[in-house]
Amino acid sequence: MEQKQTINFGAGPAKLPQSVLLQAQKELLNYSGLGISVLEMSHRSADFNKIINKSESLLRELLDIPDNYKVLFLQGGGSGQFSAVPLNLIGLKEDRCADYLVTGTWSAKAAKEAEKYGKVNIVHPKLESYTKIPDPSSWTLNPSASYVYYCCNETVNGVEYNFTPETNGVVLISDMSSNFLSRPIDVSKFGLIFAGAQKNIGSAGVTVVIVREDLLGHALKECPIVLDYKVQAEMNSLYNTPPCFSVYIMGLVLEWIKNNGGSAAMETLNKQKSSMIYEIIDSSKGFYVCPVDPSCRSRMNVPFHVGKKEGDDALEKKFLEGASKRGMISLKGHRSVGGLRASLYNAVTLEDTAALADYMKVFLKEHQF
Numbered sequence: 173m174e175q176k177q178t179i180n181f182g183a184g185p186a187k188l189p190q191s192v193l194l195q196a197q198k199e200l201l202n203y204s205g206l207g208i209s210v211l212e213m214s215h216r217s218a219d220f221n222k223i224i225n226k227s228e229s230l231l232r233e234l235l236d237i238p239d240n241y242k243v244l245f246l247q248g249g250g251s252g253q254f255s256a257v258p259l260n261l262i263g264l265k266e267d268r269c270a271d272y273l274v275t276g277t278w279s280a281k282a283a284k285e286a287e288k289y290g291k292v293n294i295v296h297p298k299l300e301s302y303t304k305i306p307d308p309s310s311w312t313l314n315p316s317a318s319y320v321y322y323c324c325n326e327t328v329n330g331v332e333y334n335f336t337p338e339t340n341g342v343v344l345i346s347d348m349s350s351n352f353l354s355r356p357i358d359v360s361k362f363g364l365i366f367a368g369a370q371k372n373i374g375s376a377g378v379t380v381v382i383v384r385e386d387l388l389g390h391a392l393k394e395c396p397i398v399l400d401y402k403v404q405a406e407m408n409s410l411y412n413t414p415p416c417f418s419v420y421i422m423g424l425v426l427e428w429i430k431n432n433g434g435s436a437a438m439e440t441l442n443k444q445k446s447s448m449i450y451e452i453i454d455s456s457k458g459f460y461v462c463p464v465d466p467s468c469r470s471r472m473n474v475p476f477h478v479g480k481k482e483g484d485d486a487l488e489k490k491f492l493e494g495a496s497k498r499g500m501i502s503l504k505g506h507r508s509v510g511g512l513r514a515s516l517y518n519a520v521t522l523e524d525t526a527a528l529a530d531y532m533k534v535f536l537k538e539h540q541f
């Protein structure tokens with residue numbers, strides 16, 4: 173059956189809720205009766221102030237962020253934070269060292285960047301492939317580390333933590349770019365959380381940083397001023413021109429999350445959606461293969477191969493062509509790992525996921541060995 177609507181399973185920038193796009197469209201030329209677009213609005217105006225404050229208060233409400241945390245809206249993406257985190261925090265303790273958990277492409281990049289600014293200790297034996305999270309009993313954490321860093325959901329590899337690492341009092345930092353607001357979290361367990369908006373909460377350009385107040389003011393002297401958390405916190409993220417439109421879109425998405433039951437409701441849906449796909453993979457008798465250990469399979473990004481463990485190129489190409497005919501796009505795996513990947517962020521609906529599941533079943537029937 174041909175599907176008319178395009179279903180976007182992209183890993184990011186990713187699908188946005190239809191109602192958010194419609195509202196942005198409606199307000200594009202004349203925001204709130206002001207006769208100008210948010211795209212044209214001064215970031216120093218009272219009207220923009222309302223927009224940025226609304227995004228912040230929605231975030232605080234949705235995540236129940238304690239009062240002793242600052243919320244920043246920065247530029248530079250998740251990659252900018254790979255630098256900002258050590259620039260601001262590796263000097264927290266004299267030794268200038270940090271513990272990193274490297275469970276996928278993005279935490280590997282973050283660890284490499286941090287090496288420029290201090291000593292980096294990878295707390296577990298190097299993984300041969302990014303398909304599991306080493307058991308915490310095998311980690312060697314350094315009590316003198318300035319912080320412990322991990323990536324909560326590895327977007328490329330489809331590896332997600334379903335627990336919060338225990339650090340014996342050392343500041344915990346998490347990159348939640350690709351599972352932010354996909355489930356409830358206890359912010360008070362973290363020193364800092366960051367997330368690029370372009371997967372679960374908006375459009376590219378803005379990165380959310382939630383940071384505990386006592387961690388401000390420890391930046392290395394080399395830290396660029398726009399990345400200095402203390403400066404940005406004191407200026408309400410307006411030290412320089414922020415990504416105004418992305419902050420506005422994020423506010424619309426956060427409102428949509430709130431109106432749809434918040435992070436707990438997102439979690440319920442995300443569990444349902446991802447189970448739908450994993451169940452087909454697991455019952456396909458090896459026709460579909462997900463390389464990730466079942467204990468840490470991501471609810472957001474489902475990587476899989478078709479035909480055999482390492483993937484049958486011809487079958488995978490055919491799968492993508494058939495998907496495209498049904499309106500399903502961006503199912504190709506990341507170039508570094510190949511295969512296929514279905515990203516099931518908050519805005520991807522149960523119906524979207526069911527359409528993929530149906531297609532996977534049909535494709536299996538037609539091509540089963």
Ligand code: PLP
Nearest residue numbers: 249250251252278327349350368
């Ligand atoms: N961290 C994670 C988990 C990501 O998925 C990405 C990008 O996809 C990044 C960091 C880097 O983000 P950016 O491209 O915004 O720098």
